[in-house]
Amino acid sequence: MTDEKAQGIEQIKGLILQDKLKEAYDICNKLLLNFPESYRLSKFQQKIEKLVYKENVEIVKDDLKELKSLWKEKKYDEILVKLAELQKFTPGYPLLEKEIKKAQKLQFKGKQHMQKDTLAQYMKTADDHIKKGSYPAAITTLKRIILKLPDYEPAILLLSEARKSYIQQQIKDNDVLLKGKEFDKIADFIKHLKTIDPESKEIKELIKKLSKREEMAQKFTKMDYTYKTFEEIQTLYQKRKYEQAIKALKEYVQIDKDNI
Numbered sequence: 001m002t003d004e005k006a007q008g009i010e011q012i013k014g015l016i017l018q019d020k021l022k023e024a025y026d027i028c029n030k031l032l033l034n035f036p037e038s039y040r041l042s043k044f045q046q047k048i049e050k051l052v053y054k055e056n057v058e059i060v061k062d063d064l065k066e067l068k069s070l071w072k073e074k075k076y077d078e079i080l081v082k083l084a085e086l087q088k089f090t091p092g093y094p095l096l097e098k099e100i101k102k103a104q105k106l107q108f109k110g111k112q113h114m115q116k117d118t119l120a121q122y123m124k125t126a127d128d129h130i131k132k133g134s135y136p137a138a139i140t141t142l143k144r145i146i147l148k149l150p151d152y153e154p155a156i157l158l159l160s161e162a163r164k165s166y167i168q169q170q171i172k173d174n175d176v177l178l179k180g181k182e183f184d185k186i187a188d189f190i191k192h193l194k195t196i197d198p199e200s201k202e203i204k205e206l207i208k209k210l211s212k213r214e215e216m217a218q219k220f221t222k223m224d225y226t227y228k229t230f231e232e233i234q235t236l237y238q239k240r241k242y243e244q245a246i247k248a249l250k251e252y253v254q255i256d257k258d259n260i
Helices: 002-017 021-034 039-065 068-072 076-089 094-132 135-148 153-173 175-179 183-196 201-238 242-255
Strands: none
Touching (some): 002 021, 021 039, 039 076, 039 094, 068 076, 076 094, 094 135, 094 153, 135 153, 153 175, 175 183
């Protein structure tokens, strides 16, 4: 085994001198499987990696020079694709990282400039929808803007305004439903509102009010049931149907233990 390691190390040295770094690296890795604690092999591995990185840096420098025409033509999308490919060979290379940041910045500015007129038109369209009360259309338009420009604050603020107004409109239009007792339908309506804005203060306040009203409705239903049950028990008792009266009373006790 020692001979294998010694021979391998000599082979690696020779391949490095011949600049056959890939072959040297492959042999080094294979030997490390058999001799994982070998300090010399680990050092050779690190040395080869540094030499490969150095070679790659020189290649990248030449490739960066070839991008000059793309810079002049302001083809930042294409530049970033090429830079991302180069980054795989020289991760962390300062010059390359600098070029990437520069391209990203210019790409963003270029998109803003190109979209300026279109953006203004989109914002005007959204604002017109809001003024007409066509909130869903406004929300859709503003979402499209934010999808392209996630940090565009005017669109974010206008979207918040549109959502709030739409929720208020929906609550007003469904006043009859919300004052009724069809709590299943009301729950479905609340779910619909949450799709508009799950963090809406208006929805949270509405849920609080509805929860209290539903609780009161349940209490009145229980009181009505209690009243009718006592009437039935009393009627059975007056008719001397004692067994039925006792049975009804036992059933009531099981249902409403708190009021006994």
